[in-house]
Amino acid sequence: MQVKTCIMVRMDDADLVFKALADPTRRHLLDRLSARNGQTLGELCKDLDMARQSATQHLGILEAANLVSTAKRGREKLHFINPVPLHDVYERWVRKFEEQRLSLLHQLKTDLEGK
Amino acid sequence: MQVKTCIMVRMDDADLVFKALADPTRRHLLDRLSARNGQTLGELCKDLDMARQSATQHLGILEAANLVSTAKRGREKLHFINPVPLHDVYERWVRKFEEQRLSLLHQLKTDLEGK
DNA sequence: TCGTAATGCAGGCAAATACCTGCGCTTTAC
DNA sequence: GTAAAGCGCAGGTATTTGCCTGCATTACGA
Numbered sequence: 001m002q003v004k005t006c007i008m009v010r011m012d013d014a015d016l017v018f019k020a021l022a023d024p025t026r027r028h029l030l031d032r033l034s035a036r037n038g039q040t041l042g043e044l045c046k047d048l049d050m051a052r053q054s055a056t057q058h059l060g061i062l063e064a065a066n067l068v069s070t071a072k073r074g075r076e077k078l079h080f081i082n083p084v085p086l087h088d089v090y091e092r093w094v095r096k097f098e099e100q101r102l103s104l105l106h107q108l109k110t111d112l113e114g115k
Numbered sequence: 116m117q118v119k120t121c122i123m124v125r126m127d128d129a130d131l132v133f134k135a136l137a138d139p140t141r142r143h144l145l146d147r148l149s150a151r152n153g154q155t156l157g158e159l160c161k162d163l164d165m166a167r168q169s170a171t172q173h174l175g176i177l178e179a180a181n182l183v184s185t186a187k188r189g190r191e192k193l194h195f196i197n198p199v200p201l202h203d204v205y206e207r208w209v210r211k212f213e214e215q216r217l218s219l220l221h222q223l224k225t226d227l228e229g230k
Numbered sequence: 231t232c233g234t235a236a237t238g239c240a241g242g243c244a245a246a247t248a249c250c251t252g253c254g255c256t257t258t259a260c
Numbered sequence: 261g262t263a264a265a266g267c268g269c270a271g272g273t274a275t276t277t278g279c280c281t282g283c284a285t286t287a288c289g290a
Binding site: 019030086087098100104 | 130133134136137139142145149196198199201202205208209211212213215216219
Binding site: 138140165166168169172173189190191 | 277278279280281286287288
């Protein structure tokens with residue numbers, strides 16, 4: 001019996017989400033889905049000014065990051081937004097800096113008051 | 116008199132921040148600065164496993180995104196974290212999806228209760 | 231003052247990224 | 261059944277990215 005070694009470097013979830021958010025086109029897609037959920041690929045392509053296949057790649061990256069889920073309805077592919085990874089990233093990652101921001105604001109406030 | 120045309124495409128602030136956060140090395144740098152603010156370039160390089168010049172580039176990107184501010188003290192360059200852009204991005208961008216997340220949770224809850 | 235420490239600047243290179251074109255497959259509509 | 265709609269898959273290419281090496285510059289300290 002032979003076991004294939006996994007060469008690919010594991011990208012953790014947070015990295016997938018951050019990298020997915022790094023592109024303006026993908027943020028635009030999330031915006032559109034936020035406005036109206038469950039759109040087809042064709043609908044999402046209309047306001048993108050690029051080939052359908054390019055948009056497919058972007059949506060694939062969003063799906064890999066678990067920011068978008070898909071379902072097939074006949075020959076159509078429906079796309080649904082999933083806000084949970086964004087929330088997770090915020091909770092585990094941004095919150096710490098937010099707390100620091102607030103403490104810096106507090107410090108600034110007391111500094112000004114204690115003048 | 117000749118006027119040079121600006122070719123460069125203007126990158127808005129949000130895009131700079133998102134792109135800056137897309138790299139794990141840069142997130143690690145922010146983490147380190149969050150643990151202890153005001154570190155020098157040399158200090159930040161120590162636990163990075165890459166050439167100093169590479170780290171400088173990463174810090175330059177963080178600085179361009181306004182996530183890090185710098186100050187010179189003699190021959191040293193001090194780095195300070197700035198959590199405001201992160202907060203701005205959260206406010207203008209993530210919050211909307213957060214609200215949707217909560218409404219989805221609410222909907223799920225009422226669906227389960229109304230069963 | 232002279233060596234060294236801390237950083238800046240420029241160029242190069244491989245991999246990743248973001249596009250594209252071309253073609254095939256499945257489903258719908260007439 | 262046949263044409264078209266909707267989408268998937270496989271390359272191909274130009275740009276960007278992330279890292280490097282080499283050398284220059286500035287500040288400290290004996």
